[in-house]
Amino acid sequence: MIISEHVKAKRKEFGLTQMELSERAGVGLRFVRELERGKSTVQLDKVNMVLKLFGEELQPAKIDVTL
Numbered sequence: 001m002i003i004s005e006h007v008k009a010k011r012k013e014f015g016l017t018q019m020e021l022s023e024r025a026g027v028g029l030r031f032v033r034e035l036e037r038g039k040s041t042v043q044l045d046k047v048n049m050v051l052k053l054f055g056e057e058l059q060p061a062k063i064d065v066t067l
Helices: 003-013 018-025 029-037 044-052
Strands: none
Touching (some): 003 029, 003 044, 018 029, 029 044
């Protein structure tokens, strides 16, 4: 699942509107809308502000880049 789908699913699971999520997370409504639409240039700190409400955090992870 990609982050946009995950955030939208969690928001619905918690019974929140986009406006309620933005207010509780301390981010703008526009940010929540863009995040749920899958905008590729969102700020990681703001994503984590949203995810914190669900007890989650997005972190960098090492990946295997060997060919």
